[in-house]
Amino acid sequence: MDLLANLSLGFQHALTFNNIAYAFIGCLLGTLIGVLPGLGPLATIAMLLPITYSLSPDAALIMLAGIYYGAQYGGSTTAIIVNLPGESSSVVTAIDGYQMARQGRAGVALSTAAIGSFFAGCTATLAIAAFAPILSEAALQFGPKEYFALMILGILLATVLSTGPVLESLGMVILGAMISLVGTDVNTGEQRFTFGLTQLYDGVDFVPLAMGIFGFAEIVRNLRSEERSLVTQKITNLFPTRDDWRKMTAPILRGSALGTFLGILPGGGAALASFASYTLEKKISRTPEEFGHGAIAGVAGPESANNAAAQTSFIPLLTLGLPSNAVMALIVGAMMIHNIQPGPQVMTSNPGLFWGLIASMWVGNLMLVILNLPLVGLWVKLLTIPYRFLYPAIMMFCCIGIYSIKNDTFELYQAALVCVVGYGILQLKLPPAPMLLGLVLGPQVEENFRRAMLLSRGDATVFFTSPLSGTLLAIAVVALIFMMLPSIRARREKALQE
Amino acid sequence: MQIRDQRALVSGAIFLVIAVVVFMMSLEYEAGTSARMGPGYFPRILSVGLGVLGLVIMAGAVKRTAPVERLEPWTLAPLLWIAGSVAVFAFLLPRLGLVISLAVLLIGSSLASHEFTWRGTIVSTVVLIVTALGAFVYGIGLQFPVWPTIF
Amino acid sequence: MIRLMTIAAVVAATFGVGMARAEDWPTRPVTWVVPFAAGGVTDTTARKIAVVLADKLGQSVIVENKPGAGGIVGTEGVAVAKPDGYTVLYASGGPMAILPNLKKGKLSYDPVKDFAHVQGITSSSQLIVASPNAPFNTLPELIAYAKANPGKVNFGSPGIGTAQHFAGELLAAAADIEMTHIPYKAGTSQMVDLMSGVIDLSFDYTSVIKPYSDAGKMKVIGATGPERLPSFPDAMTVVEAGLPDAVNVGWTSVALPAGTPQEIVDKLSGALQASMADPSVVEYFAINAQTPITDKGPKDMTQFVVEENEKFARIVTAAGLAE
Incomplete structure (x- = not known):
């Protein structure tokens, strides 16, 4: 069988002593740097990229893949421990993960994330090995109108994310989309809302905005309540109990499936996957009221989804040469420095490298579990540091991370401003997560909408006549109606009880 | 008419104000046609959407059935210390280098705490600066001005 | 007496450092600003050359990415940097010829007047x-x-x-x-x-x-x-x-801030030409189908940038693309 032959070729490459060592070093470095607040996978890889230049091509790619998974997992750790998402896909993990941490269940949340990630990684690796060429064809079915429909569906689904009322979440999504308008208009090249500042030509970056709200503004709020440490209850067991296992199994399975599929779509796949998984879990849960207050399914599902998506986002890169996100674009650069042209031919011209990389993804995932389960105890210890020593450290790492995005202080000023605005948002109890989603997906919605209209020469009916986008939009409408109904009902009931 | 939900009313009003401001600003940009949209088309759609939401949220806040919620008071001092020390860090970094600006950032932000002590802060500041230098500047070679540049 | 001489030597050395004589350049690491994100073709090419260039100059060459606005942000930064040869720009057709004409009057630098053009690198x-x-x-x-x-x-x-x-x-x-x-x-x-x-x-x-x-x-x-x-x-x-x-050809080159001493310009141009003849760089160019333009030294490169700007000024007017 082809699949087995290919995988065994891959494992022959990945399991040499050297390559295992590089996978391990990559995972370790990735975790250690990714865990620092403000340094998500993108910043981590950009920093560590030069280290890989002197290695052989397979070793370099294997190490990079390790760094990527390590950073991804490290980012989730920060999201859970200190409520600081380093990138869009861990925004969701922070919601319930941080609540679990505050209830003394940080260890369980971290182990759940590690176990979910490992399982999702295995699933996605198998999916890549078995279906890479077929899956890459699926990505080709998505043109501008299909993307537009998918994004709209994603955004509507994401509005149930927050604990607040649906209308306010929707408002925050729009606000995020408005912030994303800043910069050069892709279709005309004109500058919008840049106030003449060249640093704004490329728009507002995710990191200063996320750090400003989840980092700095959150610190201001915590300071008011004079907490001695972040944990409000005694730290219980570090590892999941039998009951926890029962609650996380199904979400991990569903999250893995969702992430595997959404990861192959270039642009925003991983972020969408984690948001979608959270929504799904909340909708089908028998106890939806637990979500937002430390539901284990709210960590298990999204973490599995974003790790599976992180894995399958290699598919468009390896089979079509398309980097599906900024991290993948960096990996293309790494391939080029080793004189490898990423593209459809890698699989045939460099089978050892191709299958070796896929096998090393699995090795990398295993490494992560081996490396991180013992570390869980250490991370949890961080929570016992008195808050007055912890928060200046968080601020330092955030500031260094923000500066290193562009080696420029402009983003730091931006974060200081966002801190003030973000404090206002938190005081008004408006949900910040949907705003970040709006910021990430807003440009894609606008671009694809305008591109589709430009291609159809102004005919808006194309969105409904194309079967794929028509179906997605129909689901969006149905979802919207269903979402409005319970919230209206809930409010009535609440008011009547008073 | 009685304002039951202050929080929602203010939130809605802020949405409405932002929507109006963004709409006014987007008038500067051309709207174009539906086939060839200008840079002003999408901002206008967004601001209309946000404006409508703002109005609906405000209407909900004054309804008889709305829950009673008050605004939370602002604590200005910590906000100024935290936001201010980030801005000062940004200003000092290119001028005085990483070491001095980090010291200012760490001490400045520590002052926001009620439990501030000089001894604890100085020890943790020194430890953190050494860690940052070791890990970022000498460890993975991030590009930072480390010392003041006086030439 | 000996003490006096020591003092004199120290004073001389201090002044020597202070004045940073051009013929000694480079005495410390050189920063090579790439105005695009890490990982792109431009960045990769710069990093590939930087390794060899460091060898030829006897000083390390640090590639620094300053991405933004199609290269404008990084290019702007170098235009106002100290013209001492330690801040080098990886210039290219976009920020040096196309954008200055497309956004006429909106950029803070002049592609011809604010730079000393050093050496052509690639054309494709x-x-x-x-x-x-x-x-x-x-x-x-x-x-x-x-x-x-x-x-x-x-x-x-x-x-x-x-x-x-x-x-x-x-x-x-x-x-x-x-x-x-x-x-x-x-x-x-x-x-x-x-x-x-x-x-x-x-x-x-x-x-x-x-x-x-x-x-x-x-x-x-x-x-x-x-x-x-x-x-x-x-x-x-x-x-x-x-x-x-x-006919349309994309190009990249190396530039320094205007006012950099001619000795430094010439020395950098020579070192770049030598780097581009290195087998590892030659192989890289071949694989990426980039044509080295080693023959464009400081004089030809300046002339070339002037011509490119004239060309794009014509196109922008003809196609009605100016903002």
Whole structure:
């Protein structure tokens, strides 16, 4: 069988002593740097990229893949421990993960994330090995109108994310989309809302905005309540109990499936996957009221989804040469420095490298579990540091991370401003997560909408006549109606009880 | 008419104000046609959407059935210390280098705490600066001005 | 006496350092600013050369990415940097010739006056590629099709004001055909749409196109350079198609802030020329289908930048693209 032959070729490459060592070093470095607040996978890889230049091509790619998974997992750790998402896909993990941490269940949340990630990684690796060429064809079915429909569906689904009322979440999504308008208009090249500042030509970056709200503004709020440490209850067991296992199994399975599929779509796949998984879990849960207050399914599902998506986002890169996100674009650069042209031919011209990389993804995932389960105890210890020593450290790492995005202080000023605005948002109890989603997906919605209209020469009916986008939009409408109904009902009931 | 939900009313009003401001600003940009949209088309759609939401949220806040919620008071001092020390860090970094600006950032932000002590802060500041230098500047070679540049 | 001499020596040394004599350059690491994100073609090329250049200069060369606004942010930064030879810019056609004309009066630097142009690095012409199902297979067929179906052909580009966008506008103007420009955000995001036939046509560099055309996912129908490309000998050039005005070549070079001492400019140019002759760099250029322009030293490069600016000023006016 082809699949087995290919995988065994891959494992022959990945399991040499050297390559295992590089996978391990990559995972370790990735975790250690990714865990620092403000340094998500993108910043981590950009920093560590030069280290890989002197290695052989397979070793370099294997190490990079390790760094990527390590950073991804490290980012989730920060999201859970200190409520600081380093990138869009861990925004969701922070919601319930941080609540679990505050209830003394940080260890369980971290182990759940590690176990979910490992399982999702295995699933996605198998999916890549078995279906890479077929899956890459699926990505080709998505043109501008299909993307537009998918994004709209994603955004509507994401509005149930927050604990607040649906209308306010929707408002925050729009606000995020408005912030994303800043910069050069892709279709005309004109500058919008840049106030003449060249640093704004490329728009507002995710990191200063996320750090400003989840980092700095959150610190201001915590300071008011004079907490001695972040944990409000005694730290219980570090590892999941039998009951926890029962609650996380199904979400991990569903999250893995969702992430595997959404990861192959270039642009925003991983972020969408984690948001979608959270929504799904909340909708089908028998106890939806637990979500937002430390539901284990709210960590298990999204973490599995974003790790599976992180894995399958290699598919468009390896089979079509398309980097599906900024991290993948960096990996293309790494391939080029080793004189490898990423593209459809890698699989045939460099089978050892191709299958070796896929096998090393699995090795990398295993490494992560081996490396991180013992570390869980250490991370949890961080929570016992008195808050007055912890928060200046968080601020330092955030500031260094923000500066290193562009080696420029402009983003730091931006974060200081966002801190003030973000404090206002938190005081008004408006949900910040949907705003970040709006910021990430807003440009894609606008671009694809305008591109589709430009291609159809102004005919808006194309969105409904194309079967794929028509179906997605129909689901969006149905979802919207269903979402409005319970919230209206809930409010009535609440008011009547008073 | 009685304002039951202050929080929602203010939130809605802020949405409405932002929507109006963004709409006014987007008038500067051309709207174009539906086939060839200008840079002003999408901002206008967004601001209309946000404006409508703002109005609906405000209407909900004054309804008889709305829950009673008050605004939370602002604590200005910590906000100024935290936001201010980030801005000062940004200003000092290119001028005085990483070491001095980090010291200012760490001490400045520590002052926001009620439990501030000089001894604890100085020890943790020194430890953190050494860690940052070791890990970022000498460890993975991030590009930072480390010392003041006086030439 | 000895003490006096020591003091004198210390004083002299202090002054010597303070004045940083040009002939000693470089006495400390050189920062090479790449105004694009890490991982792109420009960044990769700079890093590849930087390794060899450090060897030739005897000082380390640190590549620093300052991305933003199509290269404007990083270029601006170098324009106002100290002209002491320690801040070097990786310049290219976008921020040095296209954008200054497209955004005339809105940029804080002048591509000619604010820089000392040191050395040409690479030049590469674009390939004209079509979706595999497009009803044309050669450049003349494309032109005939576009004439018969005015406005029906959609061509993609990685954004307004990129060299690839101008390649399309130049071809449309030269052949007197009407095509609709569909801008994308980045180089590769349009490739899915081109493969699946959402757009019909695109213009891009060999290193981007080759993997797809080798796999039969798109077809190369022409090239924008004055001569045929060795890796695509069958692609007819625009000149052969009778459209010499449609020639479009992307380039990169190295520049220093204006006012840098001539000794430094010459020394850097020499070191770069030597680096580009290094086998590892030569191999890299060959694989990425970039043509080294080692012969463009400080004088020729300045002249070249002036000419490029004149050329794009003409195109921007003709196509009515100025903002």
